[in-house]
Structure formats: structure tokens, C-alpha cells
Amino acid sequence: MLFLGQNTDPHSERGVECPGALPPASDPDLVERALKAKAALGDQVFVLGHHYQRDEVIQFADVTGDSFKLARDAAARPDAPYIVFCGVHFMAESADILTNDQQTVILPDLAAGCSMADMARIQQVEAAWDALADAGVADVTVPVTYMNSSADIKAFCGRHGGVVCTSSNAETALNWAFEQGEKVLFLPDQHLGRNTAVLQLGMSLDDCVVYDPHKPNGGLTKEQLAAAKMILWRGHCSVHGRFTAESVDDVRSRVPGVNVIVHPECRHEVVTKADQVGSTEYIIQALETAEPGTSWAVGTELNLVQRLAKQHTDKNIVFLDKTVCYCATMNRIDLPHFVWALENLVAGHVVNPIKVDADTEHYAKVALDQMLALPGKTAKD
Numbered sequence: 001m002l003f004l005g006q007n008t009d010p011h012s013e014r015g016v017e018c019p020g021a022l023p024p025a026s027d028p029d030l031v032e033r034a035l036k037a038k039a040a041l042g043d044q045v046f047v048l049g050h051h052y053q054r055d056e057v058i059q060f061a062d063v064t065g066d067s068f069k070l071a072r073d074a075a076a077r078p079d080a081p082y083i084v085f086c087g088v089h090f091m092a093e094s095a096d097i098l099t100n101d102q103q104t105v106i107l108p109d110l111a112a113g114c115s116m117a118d119m120a121r122i123q124q125v126e127a128a129w130d131a132l133a134d135a136g137v138a139d140v141t142v143p144v145t146y147m148n149s150s151a152d153i154k155a156f157c158g159r160h161g162g163v164v165c166t167s168s169n170a171e172t173a174l175n176w177a178f179e180q181g182e183k184v185l186f187l188p189d190q191h192l193g194r195n196t197a198v199l200q201l202g203m204s205l206d207d208c209v210v211y212d213p214h215k216p217n218g219g220l221t222k223e224q225l226a227a228a229k230m231i232l233w234r235g236h237c238s239v240h241g242r243f244t245a246e247s248v249d250d251v252r253s254r255v256p257g258v259n260v261i262v263h264p265e266c267r268h269e270v271v272t273k274a275d276q277v278g279s280t281e282y283i284i285q286a287l288e289t290a291e292p293g294t295s296w297a298v299g300t301e302l303n304l305v306q307r308l309a310k311q312h313t314d315k316n317i318v319f320l321d322k323t324v325c326y327c328a329t330m331n332r333i334d335l336p337h338f339v340w341a342l343e344n345l346v347a348g349h350v351v352n353p354i355k356v357d358a359d360t361e362h363y364a365k366v367a368l369d370q371m372l373a374l375p376g377k378t379a380k381d
């Protein structure tokens with residue numbers, strides 16, 4: 001096990017090192033230093049900020065959005081040699097894949113990983129594919145991975161005729177996948193896979209099985225694999241997975257007339273109890289267009305919920321859970337790391353570049369391009 005800030009584990013998104021002097025968080029001049037460094041870099045740098053980032057960082061973002069929107073925004077700025085990605089590791093990888101070879105993507109803290117993405121390692125996914133082959137179903141299975149996965153998992157999908165999806169186009173991606181084959185191996189978020197299959201494609205819970213990478217053959221028999229339509233990877237988001245059916249019941253008893261809106265990374269029993277379910281961008285839109293005076297309990301990351309509550313003071317916006325919970329890895333990107341990355345750039349040093357190797361990039365792009373070519377609904381988050 002590694003202590004944060006020391007050494008690097010090349011097989012994990014959590015491995016970190018932070019060479020050079022990191023400004024102390026207590027430095028009262030951090031905001032001024034960030035402004036000065038950003039001004040000095042001018043058009044040389046383009047700063048992307050994910051919706052789940054802290055306010056202290058998001059104030060410096062040139063654009064904000066969720067993972068897919070930000071990767072596309074980065075690709076739309078081919079003139080900026082440096083992209084500073086205030087988000088997590090898999091997002092910076094996607095930005096590197098979608099930007100040109102002359103551009104460098106920088107993640108201010110390499111400890112900003114994603115627990116969900118870490119739940120599917122390429123060696124585990126290759127072993128799962130072998131188990132599907134043993135069961136005689138690999139040929140009729142299409143791998144679909146959520147955007148929240150590492151580049152090598154996306155490349156796996158590209159190599160095996162699959163696709164990437166986002167939380168807003170998962171239904172379209174699954175419909176496409178079932179036109180290509182009889183089964184789907186859905187990575188790495190079991191909840192998005194199950195919620196989409198059952199609530200949008202009309203499958204039953206019995207059509208879904210959960211593949212546990214920590215058990216031999218995923219803990220499934222060949223007969224179970226043969227009978228299933230949706231083979232769900234046993235992964236989840238540690239933030240959205242905290243919301244429970246009781247959280248929904250509780251907020252309904254505390255806040256009369258409340259509308260419950262949740263992200264599809266939440267558990268099935270939470271999503272079925274909610275009034276609305278949708279991606280981060282969907283939630284933002286829903287609250288923007290909501291009637292003044294209405295009450296909303298929001299089941300997504302706390303930084304975003306707090307920001308929405310501040311922006312829409314004419315509505316009563318509360319966090320779905322009573323317990324405060326930020327995405328710990330998203331929160332790794334703080335002002336000291338941001339200033340450190342920018343000031344190093346001003347001094348001519350590139351710190352924490354995220355570079356996906358050429359072969360992985362090629363096949364990951366195959367799966368991403370397949371997503372962009374999906375019919376119907378625009379593939380945006």
C-alpha cells in the first residue's frame with residue numbers, strides 16, 4: 001500500500017508523486033499566484049474543470065462540464081499546447097486521446113484517480129473474456145464501457161467490436177450493442193448498466209448477472225453466463241453508491257413536496273424511488289428550469305449540489321444524503337496543486353503529463369469514435 005504523495009504504482013490510478021515544492025494550502029496569495037500564472041501563460045494553456053471540482057479550482061476553468069464534454073472541449077482547442085485538466089485520471093486520458101500529438105494534458109495531482117475506474121483492471125477484463133469464451137458466449141458478446149474507465153479498458157472495447165458510453169447515451173449505446181450481438185459485458189459500473197437495461201430497455205433483473213472479478217469465473221456458472229443478456233461488471237461509484245432507498249424515504253419525510261433527482265450511477269432501488277434520473281448535465285438543466293419555490297433533493301456529488309444551491313437561491317436544493325460526502329479523489333485537485341502545475345509551466349517545466357501509449361490510444365479511439373457514430377441522440381453527457 002502506498003502513502004499518498006509518495007512513490008508510484010504504475011498499475012493503479014492512485015499512485016502519486018509530486019516533485020518540487022508544493023505551495024502550502026495556508027498561503028494567502030494562492031489565488032493571486034494562480035491568476036498571475038494563468039495570465040502569463042495566456043493562450044498557451046486551456047483549463048478544463050469538471051462539475052465535481054472544488055469552487056477554489058473551478059473559478060479558474062476556461063470551460064466546465066462533465067467528462068465527455070470536457071474531452072471534446074479540449075479537442076476543439078488544437079491551438080492550446082497545454083491542457084490543464086481539473087478532474088480525475090481517466091478524464092485526462094480521454095482528453096489526451098481526443099487531442100492532437102502536439103498537445104500535452106496535465107493532471108495537477110496524480111492522486112486524482114477514480115475508485116470506479118480502478119475496479120476494472122485490464123488483466124481482470126481479459127480474464128473475464130476468457131471465461132466468456134470458455135462458456136462459448138464471447139463471440140456473441142459486445143463489450144460496452146462507461147466513460148469512467150481507464151484507457152486500456154476503452155481500448156479493449158475497441159479491439160472487440162464494442163463501444164464507450166456516457167450516462168446520457170447509455171440507452172442508445174446498449175440498443176446499438178444488442179444489434180451487434182446477443183449479450184453485453186458492461187464495464188465498470190454495474191448500476192448504470194442495470195438501471196439502463198431494466199428501466200430503459202425493458203429487461204428484467206433476471207436478465208442481468210454480476211461478474212465479480214475477485215471470484216473464479218466471476219462467481220458465475222457457464223449456464224448463468226449463457227442465460228444472461230447483461231453481464232454487469234462488479235464496479236460502482238463510491239460516491240453515488242452511498243445513497244440508499246432510506247435516504248429517499250427520509251428526505252421525503254423531512255421536505256414536503258420534494259422532487260428527488262439522482263444520477264444513474266446510484267443503486268437500482270434508489271433510482272426506482274426517485275422522481276427523475278439523469279446525467280450531471282441533465283440534473284443541472286432540470287434545476288435551472290425548475291419553477292421557483294420548488295424543493296429538490298439531489299443525489300450526486302456534493303460540490304456540484306452545493307454550487308447549484310448557491311446559484312438557484314429561489315429554489316430549495318438539498319443533498320439527498322444526511323452525511324456529507326465529496327468525491328475524495330476529485331477533491332485532490334486543490335489550489336496548491338493547481339498553482340504548482342501552472343507555475344511550473346510558466347518556468348518551462350511540464351509536471352504530471354498524462355500520455356496514453358499509441359496502441360492503446362488507437363483502439364480506445366475506435367470505441368470512442370463508435371460512440372460518436374451512434375444513431376439518434378447526440379453523444380453528449
Ligand code: SF4
Nearest residue numbers: 114115116237239327
Ligand atoms: S464521483 Fe464516482 S465515478 Fe466520479 S470520479 Fe468520483 S468515484 Fe469516480
